[in-house]
Amino acid sequence: MQSTNGTVLRHLRDPKLVLVAGSVVALIAIGMRHSFGLFLDPVTREVPNIDRETFGFAIALQNLMWGLAQPFAGMLADRFGSARVIFTGGALYVLGLICASAVSSTLGLVLGLGVLVGIGLSATTYAVVLGAVGRKFPPERRTSALGIASLGGSLGIFLSVPVTLSLIDNLNWSLAFVSLGLIAVTICLLAPMLSGRAEGQGTEQSLTEALSEALGHKGFVLLVLGFFVCGFQLAFIGTHLPAYLLDRNLGAWLGGAALATIGATNIAGTFICGVVGDHVSKKKVLVGLYLARAAAVAVFVLRPPSDVSTLLFAAVMGFTWLGTVPLTTGIVAQVFGPRYLATLIGIVFFMHQIGSFLGAWLGGLVFEQTGNYDIMWWCVVLAGIMAAFLHLPIDEQPLTSKFSRFQGAVSNA
Template identity: 50%
Template sequence: MQPLSSIPCKRSAWWTQAWVLVLAGGLVMGLALGVRHVQGLFMLPMTQDRGWTRETFALALAVQNLVWGLAQPFTGMLADRFGATRVVAVGLLLYALGLAGMAWAPNAMALVLASGVCIGIALSGTAFGVVYAALSRLVAPQRRGWALGLAGAVGGIGQFALVPGAQGLIAGWGWATALGVLSVTAALLLPLAWPLNDRQAAAGAPGEALPLGRAVREAFAQPGFWLLNLGFGACGFQLAFIAGHLPAYLLDRGLRPADGVAALAIIALTNVAGTYAAGLLGARWSRKRLLAGVYLARSAAMALFLLAPLSSASLYAFAAAMGLLWLGTLPLTNGIVAQVFGVRYLGTLFGFVFLGHQIGGFLGVWLGGLVFQATGSYEPVWLAAMGLGVLAAALHWPIDERPLLRAAAA
């Protein structure tokens, strides 16, 4: 059966047009990933006001990454069964509650519950796991690479806008008010869940007759599925460590707070081009080889950053390079899962792959705080991030990207 987006008489309403779907999904991801991207800006003001250590704040972010990963397969199942609209709406509400809870949190446990558990679950319903699966079902296959890349680019613009926005709110009104404003913004985005109504498209996708349990067992029986999962863990480790600890690392090395803000903004801005390019390139070239190249390039960028004398210029060059490689792994990884297993249970299967990403994210952000607390240095974690990038490139190379015969027959 053709995707609904390729049948004009079924998708005539303006809110069902491809550009609306991409814009809605991109804005939701922009808020979800943008707030996550700027959480490092809250570390120092929150810990100083509350009297917490960096390890305490890092633990909350680590729990967030782990809960996000653990929740993603189940959130994906709900989206595959009931459609993305309800899941995204609930995710936005939980995001608003989690941010308000962070502003109120009087102790470390409350911070972990708000930032770690509540926002972790919220991210599983508002980030790429659910949004990319919905777009993959709602947009025709020949436009899938374009849709995923452009939605990621729109999300990247949102990330970029939130960096100076969050920093301005913190500087002008304090970190608690900044979190309150972000909480209200998440609630205001609720109407954007409506266009992502893919329930009918999921029901008509190839592989509809295949039970969910069998589809999951079939995926886990493929060596490539495990390799994709393990390699994705390196991505989570690198991104969570850099986003969570880079501002503090720069202050420790004598740079200004403005340099950390600028670096996160540059990452978010260049990520727009990188994610869009990854979506387009993935439609033409081997996705696994592109992924291997991304991981190797990240490791090289980190090595050059650590070896070069630290200055604003070297920092901005590093941020630009990392931004081009930042979230380009997501449309490529999601594309491999869709290419091999089909889109019927894409939310569920990508959710399991994403669990590996978030286990890596948990380790990256938590070990960053733990190692710094024990040694006063981030250097061991930088070295681990580089080594994992090389390992991820090697793990992706033998993945078989050919569609399963079952998917082709269906």
């Protein structure tokens, strides 16, 4: 019986199955949170004392909690394996959505959609999932594998928008939250398939030494700052684009269609960036992505908005949306190795979520203070240009150290 159980566990932890499981977890966790902007209009209309700034703050806090908890989730996954962390995160995600479904005050919205979902995301998305996947593949295939896992999130973005719109239209926003919570239970069911953790060969490097090495590396710091910009841009657009289009007297359907278009083109963009990242300089591709975003936003806000221009803008943004993920995490793995990959990715995404907090919250604040989003759109443009220049000096060469962790083996927890 013990031998049979061991055989089953080995099959469950086969790299291909780990990749599939990680992709599905990312599909659900990342896809759902992309659709939360669709709840802004019905919630602010039907719940007293909740306006756009309040809703934007809840989403901003979600991003902040996601970022704050992510390094710790990565550390726990590196130490004890990913399965327990992902299971716990999935349970918190479900609880947060159920709490949001019964919201009647600002406190309930902030607790459910902000705190609980935010912490749940930290354990079910990039740092933990990509860390588990990245350790299962050799360096020459790692960025492609990370791209495929990130592709799950892209597919989730594409699928979640029509699903969520249908739930809101045919049920109501409250029951839509409950339905999403039931879907999120799948994360807990898949968690056991993602339980691998890395062990270094030779002299073991401590977590403290790994953190000191990374934080003292100029390229890592620049990468972190660039990913801050990524979070700022995506959170603002994902949260406020539907409302912006309504303000410009465009159809209510267009916001959902734009988010769905972002998800559709994101599938191709993420996959292509992952594959390309295994063959060319990852930082140069990142420079191109950030400049493309800046140009797309500038053209979009300078021209009178229309259905066609909005969908074209969404298509360009979607192609660059999560394409930064396999490239950024690929550089981290390439330079620092797999031993503390989840922890280091967690730190990178912490800054991403600080940017997300500011993008979502400031979008609502600026609107309430000025009556429009103009200032925010141009901040997104300037930030994209800045991020492109930040990536140019990054050294992508693997570090050589006494710890020899680039040959890290994979064990099962």
